[in-house]
Amino acid sequence: MKLYCTLTRTKRPFVPVNPGKAGIYVCGPTVHNFAHIGNFRPHVVFDVLHRFLEYTGYDVNLVQNFTDIDDKIIKRANEQSVSFLDIANTYIHEFFTDMEGFNIRPAAHFPRVSQEIPDIIALVQHLIDKGFAYDVDGTVYFRAPKADNYGKLSKKNIDDLEAGARVEINSDKSHPSDFVLWKAAKPGEPNWDSPWGPGRPGWHIECSVMARKYIGQTIDIHCGGEDLIFPHHENEIAQSEAQSDTPFVNYWLHNGMLLFDNQKMSKSAGNSFLVRDIVQKFPYPVLRFFILSVHYRSPLNFSEELLAAAQSGLERIKNCKRTFLEKFPSAQPVNNPEITEIPRFRQDFEAALSDDLNTANAITAIFELVKFANKTTNTAGRNFIQLVLDEINFMCDILGILLDADNTNTDTAEIENLIAQRNAAKAAKNFALADEIRNTLTARNVTIKDTREGTTWHFNN
Numbered sequence: 001m002k003l004y005c006t007l008t009r010t011k012r013p014f015v016p017v018n019p020g021k022a023g024i025y026v027c028g029p030t031v032h033n034f035a036h037i038g039n040f041r042p043h044v045v046f047d048v049l050h051r052f053l054e055y056t057g058y059d060v061n062l063v064q065n066f067t068d069i070d071d072k073i074i075k076r077a078n079e080q081s082v083s084f085l086d087i088a089n090t091y092i093h094e095f096f097t098d099m100e101g102f103n104i105r106p107a108a109h110f111p112r113v114s115q116e117i118p119d120i121i122a123l124v125q126h127l128i129d130k131g132f133a134y135d136v137d138g139t140v141y142f143r144a145p146k147a148d149n150y151g152k153l154s155k156k157n158i159d160d161l162e163a164g165a166r167v168e169i170n171s172d173k174s175h176p177s178d179f180v181l182w183k184a185a186k187p188g189e190p191n192w193d194s195p196w197g198p199g200r201p202g203w204h205i206e207c208s209v210m211a212r213k214y215i216g217q218t219i220d221i222h223c224g225g226e227d228l229i230f231p232h233h234e235n236e237i238a239q240s241e242a243q244s245d246t247p248f249v250n251y252w253l254h255n256g257m258l259l260f261d262n263q264k265m266s267k268s269a270g271n272s273f274l275v276r277d278i279v280q281k282f283p284y285p286v287l288r289f290f291i292l293s294v295h296y297r298s299p300l301n302f303s304e305e306l307l308a309a310a311q312s313g314l315e316r317i318k319n320c321k322r323t324f325l326e327k328f329p330s331a332q333p334v335n336n337p338e339i340t341e342i343p344r345f346r347q348d349f350e351a352a353l354s355d356d357l358n359t360a361n362a363i364t365a366i367f368e369l370v371k372f373a374n375k376t377t378n379t380a381g382r383n384f385i386q387l388v389l390d391e392i393n394f395m396c397d398i399l400g401i402l403l404d405a406d407n408t409n410t411d412t413a414e415i416e417n418l419i420a421q422r423n424a425a426k427a428a429k430n431f432a433l434a435d436e437i438r439n440t441l442t443a444r445n446v447t448i449k450d451t452r453e454g455t456t457w458h459f460n461n
Helices: 037-055 071-080 084-101 117-129 205-214 226-244 284-292 304-330 337-341 343-354 359-374 382-399 412-427 431-443
Strands: 002-005 010-013 021-026 059-064 133-136 139-142 179-184 199-201 219-225 249-255 258-260 300-302 446-451 454-459
Touching: 002 249, 021 037, 021 205, 037 059, 037 219, 037 249, 037 258, 037 284, 037 382, 059 205, 071 084, 117 133, 117 139, 117 179, 117 205, 117 226, 139 226, 179 226, 205 219, 205 226, 219 226, 226 249, 284 304, 284 359, 300 304, 304 359, 304 382, 304 454, 337 343, 337 382, 343 359, 343 382, 359 382, 382 412, 412 431, 412 446, 412 454, 431 446
Parallel strands: 021 059, 021 219, 219 249, 258 300
Antiparallel strands: 002 010, 133 139, 139 179, 179 199, 446 454
16 A cells, blocks of 8 residues: 655555554544534545555554643633533534444544643653753743754745744744643633643644554554644654654645635634534435545535535445345346456455545446446346445445445345245244244345245345
């Protein structure tokens, strides 16, 4: 598999730190509200990376953090006269609800800033001891000019840089690009004791601590939106490599922005859309399909027309599967010569994902299989039908696309086996077991019918 690394601006083969293992860190949300659609683009895209690496034999250790202490969280908590953890816990729960809707596999670890304070303090102190950080009245800053090649990820010149997001410009800093590691407490804010007085972590320090704690000194892949390249990921590199004198990340993967009418989608611009609102009209599987329909590094333009087109495309795949499922029970055991063509669609699919996770071309491979399979609808034999269904299920599972809530995970061979068990139970006059098996099939949306020629079955529409 080849991946495009933002740091080197090159596409190169994936070679993990530890053979057979892949450590992936995905920057998670700041949990002060429901997630908008842009929040979920990286989580959907890099869920496919997770799935594909596991399919190709890697033991994946994926870590996704939650920023559960932040100015916006504190502001909302104060407005509602509740604890910041009440706000954070509420929206972490809602985020998991959306993750389930999107069919995103859980990470191995979901660390939270408020639970990593001792390790954060230890790293800040270590950076002070090494001369990379300094304390000004309880606020600790990182010396950006002292870092090796600061700006190497974003390709920015440190002399031209201004202070980044969430960093207040003030005269206390030695250099405009210095950034906060630890914030001195303000009245009415939650805080923790530290060697520099009560305070709380700055934004960037959390990911350096969590990535190294749950993955290792050098992590294989760090993912996030391209809006995080500077200052967040730039600062992660600076503080992490200052601490350890070793490379922090081998592959930086950044997804492109979500656009609305070709303008960057953001809450400040008033053109962001909550996932919960969108799914009232376009279900989660359609949103996932829409997100994956464009290469992850390209901008993704959001509109109702494009969502409708994604819904139509997904329906084409569902219709093909539905047609072949309905034909399977009565299909004859004939040999279709076209069956030898089917493996090439999986080859195209795997080649697309191996080329920097090109989900758009992977979806094209599915469409090509559907187009090919639909030409054989009237002549398809059981083996051909089963292979087509297997390939559609395989490809959609790697992409995390749920085709049908009732039938997606239904194995036709398993249904045949259950019917055989039921027939054997009837022959042995074990009618209680036969009825139990019938109920099991009914629960799986399968109707069976006993005839003189044997038992037939079909899926309910």
